Amino acid sequence: AQSVTQPDIHITVSEGASLELRCNYSYGATPYLFWYVQSPGQGLQLLLKYFSGDTLVQGIKGFEAEFKRSQSSFNLRKPSVHWSDAAEYFCAVGARRNDYKLSFGAGTTVTVRA
Amino acid sequence: DTEVTQTPKHLVMGMTNKKSLKCEQHMGHRAMYWYKQKAKKPPELMFVYSYEKLSINESVPSRFSPECPNSSLLNLHLHALQPEDSALYLCASSQSNPNEKLFFGSGTQLSVL
Numbered sequence: 672a673q674s675v676t677q678p679d680i681h682i683t684v685s686e687g688a689s690l691e692l693r694c695n696y697s698y699g700a701t702p703y704l705f706w707y708v709q710s711p712g713q714g715l716q717l718l719l720k721y722f723s724g725d726t727l728v729q730g731i732k733g734f735e736a737e738f739k740r741s742q743s744s745f746n747l748r749k750p751s752v753h754w755s756d757a758a759e760y761f762c763a764v765g766a767r768r769n770d771y772k773l774s775f776g777a778g779t780t781v782t783v784r785a
Numbered sequence: 786d787t788e789v790t791q792t793p794k795h796l797v798m799g800m801t802n803k804k805s806l807k808c809e810q811h812m813g814h815r816a817m818y819w820y821k822q823k824a825k826k827p828p829e830l831m832f833v834y835s836y837e838k839l840s841i842n843e844s845v846p847s848r849f850s851p852e853c854p855n856s857s858l859l860n861l862h863l864h865a866l867q868p869e870d871s872a873l874y875l876c877a878s879s880q881s882n883p884n885e886k887l888f889f890g891s892g893t894q895l896s897v898l
Contacts (some may be wrong), residue, residue: 761828
């Protein structure tokens with residue numbers, strides 16, 4: 672079964688600074704990988720996903736992520752953070768088959784200071 | 786319309802009450818999901834409906850009863866809940882399986898007294 676680890680529980684970053692959130696996955700084959708964001712009191716919104724092809728994936732809100740098979744990682748980055756990026760970020764992995772279960776990481780809380 | 790609409794947004798109920806959570810989408814999605822999310826935790830899958838048939842039940846207690854009346858609607862019937870069932874209940878939908886994009890509603894915040 673697939674699993675995801677997000678090593679950072681909480682990250683604080685200054686507005687305008689860069690942000691990187693780490694995600695490591697465990698899965699025997701090439702996985703489907705996702706980053707979702709959740710603002711307080713809201714549902715989750717997909718930022719980006721990776722299935723195959725170019726290992727650098729562009730998403731919404733200026734985010735990008737890089738798939739590194741050798742490191743089993745799918746880290747999320749943003750060059751310049753805005754105050755509105757303060758939220759909970761979840762990495763998730765799905766199996767390469769018709770599987771209705773996604774495995775979510777524990778999440779990383781991002782705080783943006785002025 | 787790319788929204789998943791959940792009602793009510795907030796619900797407070799006693800342990801002897803019966804209530805229902807509702808979820809609606811008009812994107813033509815054929816898979817719909819119920820997730821439970823405790824504060825500061827990831828969402829946990831409860832149920833999946835695929836083409837209006839229950840596909841997955843993650844060993845959820847019978848006090849939670851899902852229903853999919855048609856392809857656009859998903860209900861979660863609640864009866865005799867416990868205080869530990871207090872959580873954010875999220876509905877989601879996808880075109881087929883969740884390796885397609887999952888669209889989430891904003892959830893129902895449930896408090897059981």
